[in-house]
Amino acid sequence: MKKITIGEAARQSGVKVPTIRYYEGIGLLRTPGRSEGNQRAYEQSDLDRLTFIRHARELGFEIEAIRTLLSLQDNPLQPCASADAIAKARLVEVKQRIRSLTALKAELEMMVEDCGHGRVDQCRVIEVLADHGQCTHHGH
Amino acid sequence: MKKITIGEAARQSGVKVPTIRYYEGIGLLRTPGRSEGNQRAYEQSDLDRLTFIRHARELGFEIEAIRTLLSLQDNPLQPCASADAIAKARLVEVKQRIRSLTALKAELEMMVEDCGHGRVDQCRVIEVLADHGQCTHHGH
DNA sequence: TCTTGCACCTCTAGTCGCTAGAGGATGTAG
DNA sequence: CTACATCCTCTAGCGACTAGAGGTGCAAGA
Numbered sequence A, B: 001m002k003k004i005t006i007g008e009a010a011r012q013s014g015v016k017v018p019t020i021r022y023y024e025g026i027g028l029l030r031t032p033g034r035s036e037g038n039q040r041a042y043e044q045s046d047l048d049r050l051t052f053i054r055h056a057r058e059l060g061f062e063i064e065a066i067r068t069l070l071s072l073q074d075n076p077l078q079p080c081a082s083a084d085a086i087a088k089a090r091l092v093e094v095k096q097r098i099r100s101l102t103a104l105k106a107e108l109e110m111m112v113e114d115c116g117h118g119r120v121d122q123c124r125v126i127e128v129l130a131d132h133g134q135c136t137h138h139g140h
Numbered sequence C: 001t002c003t004t005g006c007a008c009c010t011c012t013a014g015t016c017g018c019t020a021g022a023g024g025a026t027g028t029a030g
Numbered sequence D: 001c002t003a004c005a006t007c008c009t010c011t012a013g014c015g016a017c018t019a020g021a022g023g024t025g026c027a028a029g030a
Helices: A006-013 A017-025 A045-058 A063-073 A079-114 A124-130 B005-012 B017-025 B043-059 B063-074 B081-114 B124-130
Strands: none
Touching: A006 A017, A006 A045, A017 A045, A045 A124, A045 B063, A045 B124, A079 A124, A079 B063, A079 B081, A079 B124, A124 B043, A124 B063, A124 B081, B005 B017, B017 B043, B017 B081, B043 B063, B063 B081, B081 B124
16 A cells, blocks of 8 residues: 555656656655665655645745755644744745736836837837836836 | 946946856857957947846846847837737736736735744644645645 | 056856756556 | 556756856056
8 A cells, every 4th residue: 555656656746756856866855665676665644745845836935945844844843933934934025026026017018008019110118128217117 | 438348337237247248158248349458348339238138137038038129129120029929928927927926925824824823733834835725726 | 666456357167946868677558 | 578658867958147266457556
């Protein structure tokens, strides 16, 4: 009932095979046991860990942050202030990124709307890029 | 009145010195003339180009897209449909990225708000990461 | 004139988080 | 037994820079 191959682990966790090997290489995932024929043999706990990692990556956490989060998960009696701090920092990043992207969106929309689809020398897209002074949003 | 050094170009364009040399290396910027002592000597047109590039990079355009936009700028009599298409594609990307980040933001906020700042084994942050089923947003 | 110290030069290697490919071994179904 | 998928290791590549080593040029003060 054990003996999960790397391919099966990939399917169940949603993490690609080479990425699993990569995570092992950087020490994010333990070195699994091997079968007779030298193939990696995973257990359920490895799948859980992989799912944790994948989810954290989807939320944009960096590998080093995930390393910390995983070590916290391994020590459940510790205070969770670190986990909280990491998540909060990520939230700040995300909020900032949304703000900045929203400004870019406005600027791009202007560029695209004003483009009369004529020749390049009347093109609003090129013109705005060439002259930053025309931007409405100067935050970037 | 010419003879702009690379440092001065960096100051005026907002592009860092090594980045300017990098742009030259990948052919985004022309090879500038050299002074007696083999130092790069830029002209105003190079500064304009650098500013164009910096602005486009700030808007998130990839180097290859910028290469195309620059070549369009160099041929002002061509139709501007390509420039328009590049900007539109970027706009779609940005909109999608905002959507996805907004979902992440909601999820992170939940995690952070629900964290009672107790021990890791009651920590909502770790818990949600470990169990994707608890997410409200399943788009990611 | 000398020297200090910054700015410039080239070149290579590192960053992050994978991804692709070569070249070979193993496992499974028909 | 023979395909064929899957596994193995290893190296190199991606984008867009950034850092560092080791050396040259240049302007200004003592």
